[in-house]
Amino acid sequence: MASASDTPPDPTPGTVHHAVDLADGFAVPGFDAVARLAAHSLRVPVVSLVLATGSAYWFSDDARSPHAPQALHPRYLAAARHGEPQVVPDTEADERFGGGPPLTDPRTASMRFFASAPVYTLSGQHVGALCVMDHAPRTGLSSKERDDLRDAAALAGTGLVLGSYLGRTDPVTQLPHRNAFFEDLRARQRGGAHRAWLIAIDVAPVNRFNAFVRAMGHAYADELMRDAAARIQVWMPEHTHLYQVGVHRFAAVLPEASGAVDGARMDELVHRLRQPFDCLGIPLTIQPGVGLLDLDVGELDGGGDPLRLVMSASHAAHHNVRGWSIYEPAHDERHRQEFFLVTELAAALNDRTELTLHYQPRVELATGRCVAVEALARWHHPTLGPIPPDRFIALAEQAGLMRTLSGWVLDHAIAQLGAWQRAGLALKLSLNVSGSDLGGELVEHLRSTASRHGVALDALELEFTESILLEHSDTTREHLAAIRALGIGIAIDDFGTGYSNLAALRQMPATSLKIDQSFVRAMEDSRHDGAIVRAMTELARELGFRVVVEGVETAGIYAAVRGMACDEAQGFHIARPMPAGELPGWLARRNTGPR
Numbered sequence: 001m002a003s004a005s006d007t008p009p010d011p012t013p014g015t016v017h018h019a020v021d022l023a024d025g026f027a028v029p030g031f032d033a034v035a036r037l038a039a040h041s042l043r044v045p046v047v048s049l050v051l052a053t054g055s056a057y058w059f060s061d062d063a064r065s066p067h068a069p070q071a072l073h074p075r076y077l078a079a080a081r082h083g084e085p086q087v088v089p090d091t092e093a094d095e096r097f098g099g100g101p102p103l104t105d106p107r108t109a110s111m112r113f114f115a116s117a118p119v120y121t122l123s124g125q126h127v128g129a130l131c132v133m134d135h136a137p138r139t140g141l142s143s144k145e146r147d148d149l150r151d152a153a154a155l156a157g158t159g160l161v162l163g164s165y166l167g168r169t170d171p172v173t174q175l176p177h178r179n180a181f182f183e184d185l186r187a188r189q190r191g192g193a194h195r196a197w198l199i200a201i202d203v204a205p206v207n208r209f210n211a212f213v214r215a216m217g218h219a220y221a222d223e224l225m226r227d228a229a230a231r232i233q234v235w236m237p238e239h240t241h242l243y244q245v246g247v248h249r250f251a252a253v254l255p256e257a258s259g260a261v262d263g264a265r266m267d268e269l270v271h272r273l274r275q276p277f278d279c280l281g282i283p284l285t286i287q288p289g290v291g292l293l294d295l296d297v298g299e300l301d302g303g304g305d306p307l308r309l310v311m312s313a314s315h316a317a318h319h320n321v322r323g324w325s326i327y328e329p330a331h332d333e334r335h336r337q338e339f340f341l342v343t344e345l346a347a348a349l350n351d352r353t354e355l356t357l358h359y360q361p362r363v364e365l366a367t368g369r370c371v372a373v374e375a376l377a378r379w380h381h382p383t384l385g386p387i388p389p390d391r392f393i394a395l396a397e398q399a400g401l402m403r404t405l406s407g408w409v410l411d412h413a414i415a416q417l418g419a420w421q422r423a424g425l426a427l428k429l430s431l432n433v434s435g436s437d438l439g440g441e442l443v444e445h446l447r448s449t450a451s452r453h454g455v456a457l458d459a460l461e462l463e464f465t466e467s468i469l470l471e472h473s474d475t476t477r478e479h480l481a482a483i484r485a486l487g488i489g490i491a492i493d494d495f496g497t498g499y500s501n502l503a504a505l506r507q508m509p510a511t512s513l514k515i516d517q518s519f520v521r522a523m524e525d526s527r528h529d530g531a532i533v534r535a536m537t538e539l540a541r542e543l544g545f546r547v548v549v550e551g552v553e554t555a556g557i558y559a560a561v562r563g564m565a566c567d568e569a570q571g572f573h574i575a576r577p578m579p580a581g582e583l584p585g586w587l588a589r590r591n592t593g594p595r
Helices: 031-043 074-081 142-168 177-190 204-218 218-233 263-274 297-302 306-317 327-348 388-400 404-423 440-452 472-485 502-506 517-521 528-543 555-562 581-590
Strands: 018-023 047-052 058-059 087-088 113-120 126-134 197-204 243-244 250-255 278-279 282-284 289-296 324-326 357-365 370-382 385-387 426-434 460-465 488-495 512-513 546-549
Touching: 031 047, 031 058, 031 126, 047 142, 058 297, 113 142, 126 278, 177 243, 177 250, 177 297, 177 306, 197 306, 204 218, 218 243, 218 250, 218 263, 218 278, 250 306, 263 289, 263 324, 263 357, 263 404, 289 297, 289 306, 297 512, 306 324, 306 555, 327 370, 357 404, 357 581, 370 388, 370 404, 370 581, 385 388, 385 581, 388 404, 404 426, 404 581, 426 488, 440 472, 512 517, 512 528, 517 555, 528 546, 528 555
Parallel strands: 289 324, 370 426, 426 460, 460 488, 488 512, 512 546
Antiparallel strands: 018 058, 047 058, 047 126, 087 113, 113 126, 197 250, 197 289, 243 250, 278 282, 357 370, 370 385
């Protein structure tokens, strides 16, 4: 502790204190109160909150304190960035400080005593330090004073987080966020700018970024965003500000107000971001998407949202080989249509007329008789007409509607199978199921629905894609085993297009294997594809699977697969998918006429 002669008096009541912001307008809620508490408890004239970014907030009862933003002396900034508490009894006796003033303003008196405590956000990120200073040297801090400084630093960290949400800064990257982006863009407009190039950088597609969080946690994702921001800032032109405008997205206003985009520069940015990251000791390669928008700054007056437009381009860039894309109205229109279709699909699932089921027959090659049908969803929109299945099913996956859609298909298809069986048609029913459907609820749904419609469970078969079935998950295997225990068949769909692990394939409780149609359709033109199909069918037969060949489009292909180790075939040469009402007539012709 300092002696009485070395200790300055407590700040006198009524003294005017000055909290000066070096971040040019940003305020930390409650900092004045935190600083007053620290000044009173530690009996110091100057308190400063110093961020690792270089921003500083000053509190003083000394009229000599600066009234305008000043630059922090590098020695003090380095000490504030240190992640440990520091106590420097006399800066003149410490070689790191050398008696230098805390600010570059030469009128500021030197600070002889310096102490700091690290400041952390609520998530544990180190963002700076709370510093206390005195004009006279001291012998140190007492245990109670150290505790008081630590508590004041914790309060300052809470204020920083609150300020981040209410102000202009993202708490993870310490970058200005979306509100600041628009404020600065409007400031450019007021400055007379007419055009500007906006850039948006998606670190990864939203699904993949969410997968990072699920697999590694928020701390890993936060570190990734900080590392990505650092790479982008190295690339950015001088005096250009980077903003964090979303959980996994950055944006900036490039200085070039007109002219063509420098493609080589954009390639360089994408190349930087595609290099592996080392986050918390774990390597990761991302899939960035960089979007660009040539903005008419005057459009801001019309209430337009340029950030949404440039985000549309960055979304499209994920599907571009070069990884960057310039905004085109077609991108925006496609996103609007997708949003519209998702909304309409949700409504159609509660409607009795728009969604229907078609059924494609599967025939037994040994006899030519139809032994099963595959249920396929069809959507006829009242104004847009037929929506291709691959389009609306992909939208259902993205929008979280897949379970609802699969449930609708399951209910209606099993009800139809019950009606056919009561009419004397002996058929099995095959249903496509996605990975999101696989769970305990699916098992109970199948059991209750089949019971309600009087359908035997062994008349059902569920088709899963190869990648889902071969996932190395105890939970997946438990659900598949529960389905098989009911007597329901399990088919591996699109076999040959995934990453087949033969050891895992042998252990799967599957009953049949469907050779992907991309190989089958090419058989007539490629002997290699024919050899692949023949090898896969023989392998599947040896492993004990019932083999189904999809994509039988011609008589030549039909004849070829009849000479292979195949059990069933399906394709346009046999029959196209048809409404339920047409199937009995087709079956009558197929099972009684020449084949």
